Amino acid sequence: MKKYLERTPILDYDHALIQGLVAKRGWHNLEDEKKIESIYNFVRDEIPFGYNIDDNISASSVLKDGYGQCNTKSNLFMALLRAVGIPNRIHGFTIDKALQKGAITGVWYVLSPKNILHSWVEVYYKGNWYNLEGIILDKPYLSALQQKFSDCKTTFCGYGAYTDNFENPQIDWNLNNTYIQDKGINQDFGVFDSPDDFFKKHQQKLNLVKRWLFRNYIRHQMNRNVSEIRMAGIHSNQSLESKLLMNLEGKSR
Template identity: 35%
Template sequence: MERLADFETDIVATKAASLTADATTTRDKLDRLFRYVRDDIVFGFPPEGDFVKASDTIRFGYGQCNTKATLLLALCKACRIPARIHFSLIRKDIQKGFFTGLAYWLVPDEISHSWIEVEIDGRWRKIDTFINDLPLFNAAKEALHERGWSTGYSLALTDGEASPDLDLDHEAFQQMAAVTGDHGTWDDPADYYASAKYRNRPGRVKLWAYRLMIGRINRRVRDLRAGAVI
């Protein structure tokens, strides 16, 4: 399968270079890459599902946990920051509120999910706080509190809290509280997607249904980001 974290392509390499041009340390570089993926690549569900190259996510300007993780992985590799992608299973209620009715019913109880790990100062550190752009994070957290939910709208609260920040020394998360089974670390998402561990591989009918409903689901994401009650 073709590499998805295509860090050597012009668009990814150029973006990584422009974002980090004035950064003097690895932490500075990572902070700039993180903020770009978190906020300039807004949260949303591509019709292609997980099978989106990093270069295409830059062109689209939006992505979900797995496609945004693929992009951050590629940008780190382009900057020679040691990075890997970690896959797991996550409860489907992470997307409760965006996926409703038939769309929610079609989603398996556990789905494949990923975050990024980077090696800084000789230690691998987990990062998932790039998943939701800051306006969506704030709106989603408020919506969860209003509904009395701990999980949904692409957030999983731990003791009522989650974080939108990059904190390498005191790891905080957005979705880790909903993670279940561990599928380990991988050099490129394509390797995981080709394995028997991958859970999000839809059949033709489910893929057709997903593409039919994804426009409405993404409207719910946009409406919540804009402050609407959904």
């Protein structure tokens, strides 16, 4: 298991930001199952879904950004787990760009590559490897999507999700695999000891112009689209809570 605990340039778990977070959350003091669950929930919900400047940025950079997508959240998740002694590896794929439709719109969707680089983290615990992809979408964003497309209960593709159970996707970890984009997979690259190894061999299929546009313009528009959906869901929930509170207050008079 030693190779699944190593520090790498991307998995820089000795960085002060990561060490400070681990100490603040007290993750070292938990049993291994609770370490995985607590770190999983942190990366899923406290690092909101969003698009960073590149896939191969360090875990500390993802933490500094405060948001991430499949590949960058995986970088952070792996580093945090290795920081507390939980072995892990990365599984690489490509997914169909249809999965991103809605987050990316218009001409930028047309110009985006057909196949998008994707990954999930495989975590080793008590003799089993668990596929943990469900960290990608934070619960407030997923809930907002479910409200926006409330008529859909089964297969949903778009806005960063591709699942056959949109009403109740398996995104909570309880000694199980978790998924939210797996139905979009169209190529399997296999497992790698670290994201560094994965990204040395595979990169997003973008030419220099498209890469510059993505870094400096497109991803910011995508993040605005995602944020608007998330905030609409939050406001909707707040309005519902206010109405329920008013009804309860009215009945108590």
